[in-house]
Amino acid sequence: MTTIPAAAPPAPRQSAFRTLLGTGVGNALEWYDWNIYASFAIYMSRELFSSKDPTSAFLETMGIFAVAFVARPFGGAFFGWLADRIGRKHALAIAVIFASGGSLLIAVCPTYHQVGAWSSLILLLARLIQGLAHGGELPSAQTYLSEMAPPNRRGLWASAIYVTGSFGLTLGLLFGVVLRDTLGSDAMNQYGWRIPFAAGAVLGVFAFWIRERMEETEAFEDEKKAGELKKSLVREVLKHKKIALQVIGMTCGLTVAYYIWSVSTASVAQKNLGYSTNDAFGASIIGNLVFMVSLPLWGMFSDRFGRKTNMLIAMIGCAVLYVPLNNMVRGGNEFWRLVVAICVMLVLLGAYLAIAPAAYAEMFPTEVRATAFGVPYAIAIALFGGTAPYIMSAWAATPNRFVIYVIVLLLISAATILTLPETKGIDLSYHPKFNPRPDDVATS
Structure with missing residues (x-):
């Protein structure tokens, strides 16, 4: 590679x-x-x-x-x-x-x-x-x-994006x-x-x-001076439809797991599993604070070992530990169970979320970077993250079905990430390897 x-x-x-x-x-x-x-x-x-x-x-x-x-x-x-x-x-x-x-x-x-x-x-x-x-x-x-x-x-x-969001x-x-x-x-x-x-x-x-x-x-200013912004944006975005599909694939498992463990788990624990309101709220706060602390550490880790390493740790780690951590929450209503489960899952997800802004930006050339990423990412959030609470509620009588659903999505994301090249540290002003300009192809 x-x-x-x-x-x-x-x-x-x-x-x-x-x-x-x-x-x-x-x-x-x-x-x-x-x-x-x-x-x-x-x-x-x-x-x-x-x-x-x-x-x-x-x-x-x-x-x-x-x-x-x-x-x-x-x-x-x-x-x-x-x-x-x-x-x-x-x-x-x-x-x-x-x-x-x-x-x-x-x-x-x-x-x-x-x-x-x-x-x-x-x-x-x-x-x-x-x-x-x-x-x-x-x-x-x-x-x-x-x-x-x-x-x-x-x-x-890049880790600042989810630090401030969690704040x-x-x-x-x-x-x-x-x-x-x-x-x-x-x-x-x-x-x-x-x-x-x-x-x-x-x-x-x-x-x-x-x-x-x-x-x-x-x-952006370099692209503007070079005249790249005069090209048809729609045409340029469509050139990268394969990468757009990769964005959806690599995001589907991430967004479902994050919405469930960052927000919904505490509510479900309180409503259905016998945890007190204070325990549910306290576990959510502790989990998000631990998550925020982990993000810069994961960001520095990726700057040394690569984006793919971080993302695979997150998706495969969450898939492997999803059932044990889910069973921990459901195995009793002790406060420590909820805290440990939320913290472990959010720290694992933090490996991906910390560097997601950098990884996504590094996938596209400057002239279409915001649009070509923003649309497929928003579609993934709407299709998978936005529907997660409703699917979980609809399958409340058979919770194992939802667990399998999340694990399958996590594995789809991991498989998609394996198809990506490593992009750590590339120059975002120019993208010669993954998205060459027509004149670059002609002279290569």
């Missing part, structure tokens, strides 16, 4: 702090938005839907939550196009304004009592806007971060607990649930201010 030699690190165009803050603050907002909607759905359902059937109202609220996943591929296409045509930093700035606007719309949404079914439609519109924004956030952010990072430290820098998720969890304990149930039902969405809107404005002051990546 041939590995492309690492390029010499370029001179920094802006401070590492500004780069990491600019990409991280919007990414944290995405995960924050996603978590607070799920956390406060019970309160929203009472205010924005008919109160005649509370169960139906809650299911409708969660149905609108799922709509955001449907919108993600369209967001990946739109914001990926922006990133590949007008620049990474501008796409990032516009995406975060969309996310902020969606949060604000939810915060000020009139109640069902005030406007009837219009309240549900406004919530749907807000989630569509957020889905578009979040579908474009990750490909734009990881493309920008990967292109700004020194080639020999790209794995380490946003944890912030949403803590915010929910503080509000519930401080305001009480009556105030939460009346107005308290709106507060975290208003805070998210303010955070979005702050993120926009930071992102508009960031510098554009040198890789």
Whole structure:
């Protein structure tokens, strides 16, 4: 197997702090938005839907939550196009304004009592806007971060994406607990649930201010000067349809395993397995904190040993340990069981997630990097990650069926990763081996 030699690190165009803050603050907002909607759905359902059937109202609220996943591929296409045509930093700035606007719309949404079914439609519109924004956030952010990072430290820098995302998720969890304990149930039902969405809107404005002051990546500016951006984006993206299918294959197992163990396991343990609310919440917090600590370590590991090594450790390790860890959680309701299972699985997944932004960016040439990655990735998230909670619920009576489903997807991802070349440390300004330009082919 041939590995492309690492390029010499370029001179920094802006401070590492500004780069990491600019990409991280919007990414944290995405995960924050996603978590607070799920956390406060019970309160929203009472205010924005008919109160005649509370169960139906809650299911409708969660149905609108799922709509955001449907919108993600369209967001990946739109914001990926922006990133590949007008620049990474501008796409990032516009995406975060969309996310902020969606949060604000939810915060000020009139109640069902005030406007009837219009309240549900406004919530749907807000989630569509957020889905578009979040579908474009990750490909734009990881493309920008990967292109700004020194080639020999790209794995380490890439780990910041999921560190900040996990921070946003944890912030949403803590915010929910503080509000519930401080305001009480009556105030939460009346107005308290709106507060975290208003805070998210303010955070979005702050993120926009930071992102508009960031510098554009040198890789994008080089492509612009070379005239590569004048080519048909659709035609150029279609040239890489095989790699797009590889993105879906390598992501399907990752996204299902992550959504289940990062979010759903604690809820299922509380609802179905006899764990207390405090134990379930505490295990989730501890697991995500351990996960965040592991990410930079995995990033540095990949900068030395390669992206494929990390990804295979994650997918094969999770497939092998999935049944034992699942049985550990179900073998009793002791707190330590839940903590150990979540921590082990998230640390393993961290081996892939830490370097995913770098690995995906290294698969595509500069002129189509955000779009060609963003669309298939969003499709994988929508098809597999977005449906995971529903499939798990539908197969609740036969849980082994879902376990087999996840393991099969993990093995599909591992098999797909084996077909990839190693890309550690390549120069993202030019991609001569995997995606040669026509004139390169002609002269080779």
